Amino acid sequence: MPHHRLALCGKDFINWFERYTKRTLKEFRMFSHKDKILVAVSGGKDSLALWYLLCKLGYRADALHINLGIGEYSEKSLQKSRDLSLRLKAELFVVDLSKELAGIPELQEKTVREACSICGLVKRYNFNKFAREKGYSVVATGHNLDDETSSLLSNVLNWNLKYLGRKSPVLEEEKGFVKKVKPFCKFTEKETALYALLNGIDFIEEECPFSKDASTVFYKELLNRIEEKFPGTKLRFYLEYIRKILPKFNQTDTTDLKKCKICGEPSPTDVCSFCRLKEITVR
Protein backbone atom coordinates (compact mmCIF):
# COMPACT_ATOMS: atom_id res chain seq x y z
CA MET A 1 0.00 0.00 0.00
CA PRO A 2 2.35 2.74 -1.27
CA HIS A 3 -0.07 5.49 -0.21
CA HIS A 4 0.37 4.36 3.40
CA ARG A 5 4.02 3.31 2.94
CA LEU A 6 3.03 -0.10 4.24
CA ALA A 7 3.38 -3.70 3.07
CA LEU A 8 1.66 -6.19 5.37
CA CYS A 9 1.00 -9.93 5.63
CA GLY A 10 -2.62 -11.13 5.87
CA LYS A 11 -2.83 -11.17 9.64
CA ASP A 12 -1.23 -7.76 10.05
CA PHE A 13 -3.44 -6.38 7.32
CA ILE A 14 -6.57 -7.44 9.21
CA ASN A 15 -5.25 -5.84 12.39
CA TRP A 16 -4.29 -2.68 10.57
CA PHE A 17 -7.67 -2.51 8.80
CA GLU A 18 -9.56 -2.83 12.07
CA ARG A 19 -7.46 -0.33 13.97
CA TYR A 20 -7.75 2.13 11.10
CA THR A 21 -11.54 1.72 11.04
CA LYS A 22 -11.72 2.40 14.79
CA ARG A 23 -9.66 5.53 14.29
CA THR A 24 -12.01 6.71 11.53
CA LEU A 25 -15.07 6.03 13.71
CA LYS A 26 -13.50 8.13 16.46
CA GLU A 27 -12.11 10.89 14.25
CA PHE A 28 -15.49 11.66 12.72
CA ARG A 29 -17.55 10.77 15.81
CA MET A 30 -19.62 8.32 13.83
CA PHE A 31 -21.30 6.31 16.61
CA SER A 32 -20.79 4.64 19.98
CA HIS A 33 -21.67 1.25 21.42
CA LYS A 34 -24.95 2.79 22.62
CA ASP A 35 -26.15 3.43 19.07
CA LYS A 36 -28.48 1.13 17.17
CA ILE A 37 -26.87 0.91 13.74
CA LEU A 38 -28.51 -0.06 10.48
CA VAL A 39 -25.98 -1.20 7.89
CA ALA A 40 -27.08 -0.69 4.29
CA VAL A 41 -26.12 -4.02 2.77
CA SER A 42 -25.98 -4.65 -0.98
CA GLY A 43 -24.25 -8.03 -1.03
CA GLY A 44 -21.00 -6.48 -2.29
CA LYS A 45 -17.60 -6.53 -0.60
CA ASP A 46 -17.82 -3.11 1.08
CA SER A 47 -21.15 -3.38 2.84
CA LEU A 48 -20.72 -7.01 3.89
CA ALA A 49 -17.23 -6.34 5.21
CA LEU A 50 -18.58 -3.34 7.12
CA TRP A 51 -21.40 -5.34 8.69
CA TYR A 52 -18.96 -8.12 9.62
CA LEU A 53 -16.47 -5.74 11.18
CA LEU A 54 -19.04 -3.75 13.17
CA CYS A 55 -20.41 -6.99 14.64
CA LYS A 56 -16.86 -8.16 15.42
CA LEU A 57 -16.18 -4.88 17.22
CA GLY A 58 -19.30 -5.47 19.30
CA TYR A 59 -21.58 -2.82 17.87
CA ARG A 60 -25.35 -3.33 17.72
CA ALA A 61 -25.57 -3.58 13.94
CA ASP A 62 -28.51 -4.97 11.97
CA ALA A 63 -28.68 -4.77 8.20
CA LEU A 64 -31.18 -3.80 5.55
CA HIS A 65 -30.98 -5.15 2.03
CA ILE A 66 -33.06 -3.77 -0.81
CA ASN A 67 -33.90 -6.32 -3.47
CA LEU A 68 -33.71 -4.19 -6.61
CA GLY A 69 -35.27 -6.79 -8.89
CA ILE A 70 -32.33 -6.93 -11.30
CA GLY A 71 -32.70 -10.63 -12.22
CA GLU A 72 -29.97 -13.05 -11.21
CA TYR A 73 -27.74 -10.22 -10.00
CA SER A 74 -30.26 -9.30 -7.31
CA GLU A 75 -30.97 -12.91 -6.37
CA LYS A 76 -27.28 -13.58 -5.79
CA SER A 77 -26.86 -10.31 -3.87
CA LEU A 78 -29.68 -11.25 -1.52
CA GLN A 79 -28.24 -14.74 -1.02
CA LYS A 80 -24.77 -13.42 -0.08
CA SER A 81 -26.38 -11.04 2.41
CA ARG A 82 -28.44 -13.88 3.91
CA ASP A 83 -25.33 -16.08 4.20
CA LEU A 84 -23.50 -13.47 6.21
CA SER A 85 -26.57 -12.82 8.38
CA LEU A 86 -26.57 -16.50 9.37
CA ARG A 87 -22.85 -16.48 10.06
CA LEU A 88 -23.06 -13.30 12.17
CA LYS A 89 -26.32 -14.33 13.85
CA ALA A 90 -27.40 -10.76 13.17
CA GLU A 91 -30.73 -9.63 11.80
CA LEU A 92 -31.14 -8.92 8.08
CA PHE A 93 -34.23 -7.05 6.91
CA VAL A 94 -35.21 -7.11 3.27
CA VAL A 95 -37.29 -4.60 1.31
CA ASP A 96 -38.47 -6.03 -1.99
CA LEU A 97 -38.65 -3.16 -4.47
CA SER A 98 -40.56 -5.26 -7.03
CA LYS A 99 -43.38 -5.74 -4.53
CA GLU A 100 -43.30 -2.23 -3.13
CA LEU A 101 -43.09 -0.48 -6.50
CA ALA A 102 -41.30 -2.18 -9.40
CA GLY A 103 -37.80 -3.48 -10.11
CA ILE A 104 -35.09 -1.14 -11.39
CA PRO A 105 -35.30 -2.46 -15.01
CA GLU A 106 -39.02 -1.65 -15.12
CA LEU A 107 -38.59 1.74 -13.43
CA GLN A 108 -35.85 2.69 -15.84
CA GLU A 109 -38.11 2.05 -18.81
CA LYS A 110 -40.89 4.19 -17.41
CA THR A 111 -38.82 7.28 -16.56
CA VAL A 112 -36.18 9.48 -18.16
CA ARG A 113 -33.87 9.03 -15.19
CA GLU A 114 -30.87 6.76 -15.52
CA ALA A 115 -30.88 3.44 -13.68
CA CYS A 116 -28.10 4.52 -11.25
CA SER A 117 -30.00 7.66 -10.38
CA ILE A 118 -33.24 5.75 -9.67
CA CYS A 119 -31.33 3.19 -7.65
CA GLY A 120 -29.69 5.88 -5.51
CA LEU A 121 -33.03 7.56 -4.89
CA VAL A 122 -34.75 4.29 -3.95
CA LYS A 123 -31.94 3.37 -1.56
CA ARG A 124 -31.67 6.75 0.16
CA TYR A 125 -35.44 6.87 0.66
CA ASN A 126 -35.88 3.34 1.97
CA PHE A 127 -32.83 3.18 4.21
CA ASN A 128 -33.75 6.44 5.87
CA LYS A 129 -37.45 5.64 6.27
CA PHE A 130 -36.80 2.14 7.58
CA ALA A 131 -34.13 3.31 10.04
CA ARG A 132 -36.22 6.14 11.45
CA GLU A 133 -39.39 4.07 11.75
CA LYS A 134 -37.59 1.17 13.43
CA GLY A 135 -35.65 3.39 15.83
CA TYR A 136 -32.11 3.09 14.43
CA SER A 137 -29.97 6.09 15.30
CA VAL A 138 -27.43 5.70 12.48
CA VAL A 139 -27.35 4.36 8.93
CA ALA A 140 -23.88 3.08 8.00
CA THR A 141 -22.94 2.55 4.34
CA GLY A 142 -19.92 0.82 2.84
CA HIS A 143 -18.78 3.69 0.59
CA ASN A 144 -15.03 3.42 0.07
CA LEU A 145 -12.35 5.91 -0.95
CA ASP A 146 -12.83 5.11 -4.65
CA ASP A 147 -16.57 5.80 -4.41
CA GLU A 148 -16.01 9.02 -2.53
CA THR A 149 -13.22 10.40 -4.69
CA SER A 150 -14.96 9.53 -7.97
CA SER A 151 -18.09 11.40 -6.95
CA LEU A 152 -15.98 14.21 -5.49
CA LEU A 153 -14.10 14.55 -8.78
CA SER A 154 -17.33 14.54 -10.76
CA ASN A 155 -18.86 17.20 -8.49
CA VAL A 156 -15.70 19.30 -8.59
CA LEU A 157 -15.56 19.23 -12.39
CA ASN A 158 -19.08 20.66 -12.37
CA TRP A 159 -18.61 22.68 -9.17
CA ASN A 160 -21.90 21.35 -7.93
CA LEU A 161 -22.07 23.18 -4.60
CA LYS A 162 -25.27 21.44 -3.52
CA TYR A 163 -23.59 18.03 -3.62
CA LEU A 164 -20.15 19.28 -2.57
CA GLY A 165 -21.61 20.75 0.60
CA ARG A 166 -22.91 17.30 1.59
CA LYS A 167 -19.84 15.26 0.61
CA SER A 168 -18.92 14.26 4.12
CA PRO A 169 -18.17 11.01 5.96
CA VAL A 170 -20.86 12.03 8.46
CA LEU A 171 -24.21 13.67 7.87
CA GLU A 172 -25.81 14.54 11.17
CA GLU A 173 -29.45 13.79 11.95
CA GLU A 174 -31.78 16.57 10.83
CA LYS A 175 -35.47 17.04 10.23
CA GLY A 176 -36.54 13.46 9.53
CA PHE A 177 -33.15 12.37 8.22
CA VAL A 178 -31.34 9.78 10.30
CA LYS A 179 -27.58 10.27 10.82
CA LYS A 180 -25.51 8.76 7.96
CA VAL A 181 -21.92 7.57 8.25
CA LYS A 182 -19.29 6.05 5.96
CA PRO A 183 -16.75 4.19 8.15
CA PHE A 184 -14.80 2.83 5.13
CA CYS A 185 -14.35 6.20 3.44
CA LYS A 186 -10.55 6.06 3.80
CA PHE A 187 -10.12 2.56 2.35
CA THR A 188 -9.59 1.90 -1.33
CA GLU A 189 -11.82 -0.76 -2.85
CA LYS A 190 -8.83 -3.05 -3.09
CA GLU A 191 -8.42 -2.78 0.67
CA THR A 192 -12.07 -3.55 1.51
CA ALA A 193 -12.06 -6.44 -0.98
CA LEU A 194 -8.93 -7.85 0.60
CA TYR A 195 -10.40 -7.55 4.09
CA ALA A 196 -13.53 -9.39 2.94
CA LEU A 197 -11.49 -12.13 1.24
CA LEU A 198 -9.17 -12.63 4.22
CA ASN A 199 -12.19 -13.04 6.46
CA GLY A 200 -13.88 -15.54 4.18
CA ILE A 201 -16.81 -13.26 3.44
CA ASP A 202 -18.54 -14.43 0.29
CA PHE A 203 -19.64 -11.35 -1.65
CA ILE A 204 -21.06 -10.76 -5.11
CA GLU A 205 -18.16 -10.06 -7.44
CA GLU A 206 -20.03 -9.01 -10.57
CA GLU A 207 -20.74 -5.36 -11.07
CA CYS A 208 -24.37 -4.35 -11.41
CA PRO A 209 -25.31 -4.79 -15.10
CA PHE A 210 -26.52 -1.18 -15.18
CA SER A 211 -23.22 0.26 -13.98
CA LYS A 212 -21.24 -0.50 -17.13
CA ASP A 213 -21.52 2.98 -18.61
CA ALA A 214 -21.81 4.79 -15.31
CA SER A 215 -19.71 7.92 -15.07
CA THR A 216 -18.51 6.82 -11.63
CA VAL A 217 -16.73 3.86 -13.25
CA PHE A 218 -15.11 6.27 -15.72
CA TYR A 219 -13.91 8.61 -12.97
CA LYS A 220 -12.63 5.68 -10.92
CA GLU A 221 -10.46 4.63 -13.84
CA LEU A 222 -9.07 8.14 -14.23
CA LEU A 223 -8.33 8.39 -10.51
CA ASN A 224 -6.56 5.03 -10.64
CA ARG A 225 -4.32 6.39 -13.39
CA ILE A 226 -3.58 9.47 -11.29
CA GLU A 227 -2.94 7.35 -8.19
CA GLU A 228 -0.53 5.16 -10.12
CA LYS A 229 1.48 8.19 -11.20
CA PHE A 230 1.20 10.08 -7.92
CA PRO A 231 0.57 7.59 -5.08
CA GLY A 232 -1.40 9.09 -2.22
CA THR A 233 -3.44 11.47 -4.38
CA LYS A 234 -6.84 9.85 -3.72
CA LEU A 235 -6.50 9.92 0.05
CA ARG A 236 -5.13 13.46 0.04
CA PHE A 237 -7.78 14.68 -2.41
CA TYR A 238 -10.51 13.32 -0.12
CA LEU A 239 -9.12 14.13 3.32
CA GLU A 240 -7.91 17.61 2.47
CA TYR A 241 -11.34 18.26 1.01
CA ILE A 242 -13.03 17.17 4.23
CA ARG A 243 -10.65 19.13 6.43
CA LYS A 244 -9.93 22.32 4.50
CA ILE A 245 -12.60 22.82 1.86
CA LEU A 246 -15.87 21.32 3.07
CA PRO A 247 -16.20 23.91 5.88
CA LYS A 248 -16.20 26.62 3.17
CA PHE A 249 -18.96 24.85 1.21
CA ASN A 250 -20.96 23.48 4.10
CA GLN A 251 -24.63 24.12 3.67
CA THR A 252 -26.53 23.49 6.85
CA ASP A 253 -29.50 25.42 5.52
CA THR A 254 -32.42 23.01 5.72
CA THR A 255 -35.08 25.66 6.16
CA ASP A 256 -36.63 24.64 2.86
CA LEU A 257 -37.27 21.07 3.97
CA LYS A 258 -40.96 20.11 4.02
CA LYS A 259 -42.84 16.89 4.60
CA CYS A 260 -43.98 15.05 1.48
CA LYS A 261 -47.75 15.48 1.09
CA ILE A 262 -48.16 11.84 0.20
CA CYS A 263 -45.79 9.83 2.41
CA GLY A 264 -44.74 12.35 5.06
CA GLU A 265 -41.01 11.80 4.47
CA PRO A 266 -38.71 14.86 4.45
CA SER A 267 -38.48 16.51 1.04
CA PRO A 268 -37.43 19.86 -0.48
CA THR A 269 -40.54 19.70 -2.72
CA ASP A 270 -44.26 19.22 -1.90
CA VAL A 271 -44.18 15.65 -3.21
CA CYS A 272 -40.92 13.74 -2.68
CA SER A 273 -38.97 12.16 -5.55
CA PHE A 274 -39.87 8.65 -4.42
CA CYS A 275 -43.61 9.37 -4.49
CA ARG A 276 -43.23 11.04 -7.89
CA LEU A 277 -41.50 7.90 -9.13
CA LYS A 278 -44.39 5.90 -7.67
CA GLU A 279 -46.95 8.04 -9.49
CA ILE A 280 -45.24 7.54 -12.83
CA THR A 281 -45.04 3.80 -12.27
CA VAL A 282 -48.68 3.39 -11.33
CA ARG A 283 -49.90 5.21 -14.41
Added chain:
Amino acid sequence: MPHHRLALCGKDFINWFERYTKRTLKEFRMFSHKDKILVAVSGGKDSLALWYLLCKLGYRADALHINLGIGEYSEKSLQKSRDLSLRLKAELFVVDLSKELAGIPELQEKTVREACSICGLVKRYNFNKFAREKGYSVVATGHNLDDETSSLLSNVLNWNLKYLGRKSPVLEEEKGFVKKVKPFCKFTEKETALYALLNGIDFIEEECPFSKDASTVFYKELLNRIEEKFPGTKLRFYLEYIRKILPKFNQTDTTDLKKCKICGEPSPTDVCSFCRLKEITVR
Protein backbone atom coordinates in the same frame (compact mmCIF):
# COMPACT_ATOMS: atom_id res chain seq x y z
CA MET B 1 -16.69 22.82 -31.51
CA PRO B 2 -19.25 20.69 -29.65
CA HIS B 3 -18.65 22.57 -26.38
CA HIS B 4 -19.92 25.73 -28.08
CA ARG B 5 -22.43 23.89 -30.30
CA LEU B 6 -20.76 25.53 -33.27
CA ALA B 7 -19.25 24.36 -36.54
CA LEU B 8 -17.67 27.19 -38.54
CA CYS B 9 -15.76 27.76 -41.78
CA GLY B 10 -12.32 29.39 -41.62
CA LYS B 11 -13.52 32.97 -42.11
CA ASP B 12 -16.35 32.66 -39.61
CA PHE B 13 -14.00 30.99 -37.14
CA ILE B 14 -11.64 33.97 -37.26
CA ASN B 15 -14.55 36.37 -36.70
CA TRP B 16 -15.90 34.27 -33.88
CA PHE B 17 -12.46 33.96 -32.25
CA GLU B 18 -11.91 37.71 -32.33
CA ARG B 19 -15.37 38.62 -31.04
CA TYR B 20 -15.03 36.05 -28.26
CA THR B 21 -11.64 37.49 -27.27
CA LYS B 22 -13.11 41.00 -27.11
CA ARG B 23 -15.88 39.68 -24.88
CA THR B 24 -13.34 38.04 -22.57
CA LEU B 25 -11.28 41.26 -22.39
CA LYS B 26 -14.42 43.15 -21.41
CA GLU B 27 -15.86 40.53 -19.06
CA PHE B 28 -12.73 40.42 -16.91
CA ARG B 29 -11.76 44.13 -17.43
CA MET B 30 -8.36 43.12 -18.69
CA PHE B 31 -7.17 46.36 -20.30
CA SER B 32 -8.20 49.27 -22.49
CA HIS B 33 -6.67 51.00 -25.50
CA LYS B 34 -4.92 53.37 -23.10
CA ASP B 35 -2.86 50.58 -21.57
CA LYS B 36 0.70 49.76 -22.59
CA ILE B 37 0.68 45.98 -22.89
CA LEU B 38 3.64 43.65 -22.72
CA VAL B 39 2.89 40.28 -24.33
CA ALA B 40 4.93 37.41 -22.94
CA VAL B 41 5.96 35.66 -26.15
CA SER B 42 7.46 32.17 -26.25
CA GLY B 43 7.31 31.49 -29.98
CA GLY B 44 4.43 29.05 -29.57
CA LYS B 45 0.94 29.27 -31.06
CA ASP B 46 -0.79 30.84 -28.07
CA SER B 47 1.47 33.77 -27.35
CA LEU B 48 2.14 34.61 -31.00
CA ALA B 49 -1.58 34.46 -31.84
CA LEU B 50 -2.29 36.70 -28.85
CA TRP B 51 0.29 39.27 -29.89
CA TYR B 52 -1.01 39.21 -33.47
CA LEU B 53 -4.62 39.64 -32.39
CA LEU B 54 -3.95 42.45 -29.91
CA CYS B 55 -2.08 44.38 -32.61
CA LYS B 56 -4.91 43.72 -35.08
CA LEU B 57 -7.42 45.06 -32.55
CA GLY B 58 -5.31 48.23 -32.28
CA TYR B 59 -3.87 47.76 -28.80
CA ARG B 60 -0.41 49.09 -27.90
CA ALA B 61 1.23 45.72 -27.53
CA ASP B 62 4.98 45.07 -27.48
CA ALA B 63 6.43 41.68 -26.70
CA LEU B 64 9.15 40.21 -24.53
CA HIS B 65 10.78 36.90 -25.35
CA ILE B 66 13.06 35.09 -22.92
CA ASN B 67 15.73 33.01 -24.59
CA LEU B 68 15.89 30.01 -22.27
CA GLY B 69 19.07 28.58 -23.79
CA ILE B 70 17.52 25.20 -24.64
CA GLY B 71 19.58 24.56 -27.79
CA GLU B 72 17.82 24.43 -31.13
CA TYR B 73 14.40 24.64 -29.49
CA SER B 74 15.21 28.08 -28.10
CA GLU B 75 16.85 29.28 -31.33
CA LYS B 76 13.76 28.37 -33.34
CA SER B 77 11.45 29.94 -30.76
CA LEU B 78 13.33 33.22 -30.95
CA GLN B 79 13.29 33.15 -34.74
CA LYS B 80 9.49 32.64 -34.91
CA SER B 81 9.02 35.52 -32.49
CA ARG B 82 11.32 37.75 -34.58
CA ASP B 83 9.44 36.81 -37.75
CA LEU B 84 6.13 37.93 -36.29
CA SER B 85 7.67 41.11 -34.89
CA LEU B 86 8.75 42.07 -38.42
CA ARG B 87 5.33 41.25 -39.84
CA LEU B 88 3.50 43.22 -37.13
CA LYS B 89 6.05 46.04 -37.13
CA ALA B 90 5.84 45.80 -33.36
CA GLU B 91 8.71 45.84 -30.93
CA LEU B 92 10.16 42.57 -29.62
CA PHE B 93 12.48 42.71 -26.61
CA VAL B 94 14.67 39.74 -25.81
CA VAL B 95 16.17 38.71 -22.48
CA ASP B 96 18.95 36.16 -22.89
CA LEU B 97 18.91 33.91 -19.83
CA SER B 98 22.26 32.34 -20.71
CA LYS B 99 23.92 35.74 -20.50
CA GLU B 100 21.98 36.96 -17.49
CA LEU B 101 22.35 33.77 -15.47
CA ALA B 102 22.56 30.41 -17.27
CA GLY B 103 20.38 28.38 -19.65
CA ILE B 104 17.65 26.12 -18.28
CA PRO B 105 19.66 22.89 -18.90
CA GLU B 106 22.52 24.24 -16.81
CA LEU B 107 20.25 25.58 -14.09
CA GLN B 108 18.45 22.27 -13.85
CA GLU B 109 21.70 20.45 -13.20
CA LYS B 110 22.71 22.80 -10.43
CA THR B 111 19.46 22.73 -8.43
CA VAL B 112 16.96 20.19 -7.14
CA ARG B 113 14.06 22.04 -8.80
CA GLU B 114 12.53 20.58 -11.93
CA ALA B 115 13.12 22.31 -15.25
CA CYS B 116 9.48 23.44 -15.58
CA SER B 117 9.56 24.95 -12.13
CA ILE B 118 12.78 26.88 -12.83
CA CYS B 119 11.40 28.03 -16.18
CA GLY B 120 8.20 29.33 -14.57
CA LEU B 121 10.14 31.18 -11.91
CA VAL B 122 12.51 32.76 -14.43
CA LYS B 123 9.63 33.87 -16.64
CA ARG B 124 7.45 35.31 -13.85
CA TYR B 125 10.42 37.24 -12.47
CA ASN B 126 11.67 38.66 -15.75
CA PHE B 127 8.32 39.52 -17.31
CA ASN B 128 7.25 41.38 -14.20
CA LYS B 129 10.53 43.19 -13.67
CA PHE B 130 10.86 44.19 -17.31
CA ALA B 131 7.24 45.40 -17.54
CA ARG B 132 7.41 47.48 -14.38
CA GLU B 133 10.78 49.03 -15.20
CA LYS B 134 9.77 49.92 -18.75
CA GLY B 135 6.39 51.32 -17.74
CA TYR B 136 4.02 48.64 -19.08
CA SER B 137 0.72 48.56 -17.20
CA VAL B 138 -0.24 44.99 -18.11
CA VAL B 139 1.52 41.70 -18.86
CA ALA B 140 -0.59 39.50 -21.16
CA THR B 141 0.15 35.77 -21.46
CA GLY B 142 -1.18 33.24 -23.94
CA HIS B 143 -2.44 30.68 -21.38
CA ASN B 144 -5.32 28.74 -22.91
CA LEU B 145 -8.17 26.70 -21.44
CA ASP B 146 -6.10 23.51 -21.48
CA ASP B 147 -3.29 25.18 -19.55
CA GLU B 148 -5.70 26.64 -17.03
CA THR B 149 -7.81 23.54 -16.47
CA SER B 150 -4.81 21.22 -16.20
CA SER B 151 -3.25 23.35 -13.49
CA LEU B 152 -6.66 23.83 -11.85
CA LEU B 153 -7.18 20.06 -11.75
CA SER B 154 -3.71 19.50 -10.33
CA ASN B 155 -4.27 22.14 -7.64
CA VAL B 156 -7.73 20.80 -6.84
CA LEU B 157 -6.44 17.23 -6.41
CA ASN B 158 -4.03 18.61 -3.82
CA TRP B 159 -6.38 21.35 -2.58
CA ASN B 160 -3.50 23.78 -2.79
CA LEU B 161 -5.29 26.88 -1.50
CA LYS B 162 -2.32 29.15 -2.10
CA TYR B 163 -2.37 28.45 -5.83
CA LEU B 164 -6.14 28.06 -6.09
CA GLY B 165 -6.64 31.55 -4.66
CA ARG B 166 -4.55 33.01 -7.50
CA LYS B 167 -5.99 30.93 -10.36
CA SER B 168 -7.69 33.81 -12.09
CA PRO B 169 -7.75 35.27 -15.62
CA VAL B 170 -6.78 38.61 -14.05
CA LEU B 171 -4.35 39.35 -11.24
CA GLU B 172 -4.55 43.03 -10.34
CA GLU B 173 -1.46 45.17 -9.83
CA GLU B 174 -0.15 45.02 -6.30
CA LYS B 175 3.02 45.94 -4.43
CA GLY B 176 5.54 45.77 -7.24
CA PHE B 177 3.60 43.22 -9.28
CA VAL B 178 2.29 44.46 -12.62
CA LYS B 179 -1.26 43.46 -13.59
CA LYS B 180 -1.37 40.02 -15.31
CA VAL B 181 -4.07 38.91 -17.75
CA LYS B 182 -4.88 35.78 -19.80
CA PRO B 183 -7.11 36.83 -22.72
CA PHE B 184 -7.15 33.31 -24.25
CA CYS B 185 -8.21 31.54 -21.06
CA LYS B 186 -11.49 30.38 -22.63
CA PHE B 187 -9.98 28.93 -25.81
CA THR B 188 -8.81 25.34 -26.08
CA GLU B 189 -5.35 24.84 -27.50
CA LYS B 190 -6.91 23.48 -30.68
CA GLU B 191 -8.72 26.79 -31.10
CA THR B 192 -5.66 28.98 -30.60
CA ALA B 193 -3.63 26.73 -32.92
CA LEU B 194 -6.32 26.98 -35.58
CA TYR B 195 -6.47 30.77 -35.25
CA ALA B 196 -2.69 30.94 -35.66
CA LEU B 197 -2.73 28.63 -38.68
CA LEU B 198 -5.60 30.46 -40.39
CA ASN B 199 -3.70 33.71 -40.00
CA GLY B 200 -0.46 32.32 -41.38
CA ILE B 201 1.39 32.74 -38.12
CA ASP B 202 4.47 30.55 -38.14
CA PHE B 203 4.94 29.14 -34.64
CA ILE B 204 7.18 26.52 -33.08
CA GLU B 205 5.32 23.22 -33.16
CA GLU B 206 7.63 21.06 -31.07
CA GLU B 207 7.00 20.86 -27.37
CA CYS B 208 9.81 21.94 -25.10
CA PRO B 209 12.13 18.91 -24.65
CA PHE B 210 11.78 19.27 -20.86
CA SER B 211 7.99 19.06 -20.91
CA LYS B 212 7.77 15.37 -21.87
CA ASP B 213 7.19 14.08 -18.37
CA ALA B 214 5.54 17.19 -17.04
CA SER B 215 2.44 16.55 -14.96
CA THR B 216 0.59 19.27 -16.89
CA VAL B 217 0.82 17.12 -20.03
CA PHE B 218 -0.58 14.17 -18.06
CA TYR B 219 -3.51 16.21 -16.71
CA LYS B 220 -4.21 17.64 -20.17
CA GLU B 221 -4.57 14.11 -21.51
CA LEU B 222 -6.97 13.18 -18.72
CA LEU B 223 -9.04 16.31 -19.28
CA ASN B 224 -9.20 15.56 -23.00
CA ARG B 225 -10.63 12.13 -22.17
CA ILE B 226 -13.21 13.72 -19.90
CA GLU B 227 -14.05 16.36 -22.51
CA GLU B 228 -14.54 13.68 -25.14
CA LYS B 229 -17.02 11.86 -22.92
CA PHE B 230 -18.72 14.95 -21.53
CA PRO B 231 -18.25 17.85 -23.99
CA GLY B 232 -18.21 21.23 -22.29
CA THR B 233 -16.62 20.00 -19.07
CA LYS B 234 -13.36 21.95 -19.43
CA LEU B 235 -15.04 25.28 -20.01
CA ARG B 236 -17.58 24.71 -17.23
CA PHE B 237 -14.90 23.47 -14.81
CA TYR B 238 -12.91 26.66 -15.41
CA LEU B 239 -15.65 29.27 -15.63
CA GLU B 240 -17.71 27.97 -12.74
CA TYR B 241 -14.53 27.96 -10.71
CA ILE B 242 -13.85 31.60 -11.54
CA ARG B 243 -17.42 32.68 -10.89
CA LYS B 244 -18.56 30.57 -7.95
CA ILE B 245 -15.53 29.15 -6.17
CA LEU B 246 -12.61 31.57 -6.55
CA PRO B 247 -14.35 34.25 -4.42
CA LYS B 248 -14.42 31.73 -1.56
CA PHE B 249 -10.69 31.01 -1.91
CA ASN B 250 -9.49 34.46 -2.84
CA GLN B 251 -6.48 35.52 -0.88
CA THR B 252 -5.80 39.20 -1.20
CA ASP B 253 -3.52 39.11 1.80
CA THR B 254 -0.19 40.49 0.61
CA THR B 255 0.88 41.90 3.95
CA ASP B 256 3.80 39.50 4.04
CA LEU B 257 5.32 40.82 0.82
CA LYS B 258 8.77 42.34 1.24
CA LYS B 259 11.38 43.65 -1.13
CA CYS B 260 14.20 41.26 -1.98
CA LYS B 261 17.38 42.38 -0.17
CA ILE B 262 19.46 41.78 -3.27
CA CYS B 263 17.41 42.90 -6.28
CA GLY B 264 14.57 44.89 -4.70
CA GLU B 265 11.84 42.88 -6.46
CA PRO B 266 8.72 41.92 -4.45
CA SER B 267 9.14 38.66 -2.55
CA PRO B 268 7.55 36.81 0.39
CA THR B 269 11.05 35.98 1.67
CA ASP B 270 14.08 38.19 2.43
CA VAL B 271 15.88 37.02 -0.70
CA CYS B 272 13.65 36.25 -3.71
CA SER B 273 13.66 32.86 -5.46
CA PHE B 274 15.37 34.28 -8.52
CA CYS B 275 18.27 35.69 -6.52
CA ARG B 276 18.56 32.40 -4.63
CA LEU B 277 18.76 30.63 -7.98
CA LYS B 278 21.45 33.10 -8.99
CA GLU B 279 23.46 32.43 -5.83
CA ILE B 280 23.43 28.69 -6.43
CA THR B 281 24.51 29.16 -10.04
CA VAL B 282 27.42 31.46 -9.23
CA ARG B 283 28.89 29.04 -6.70
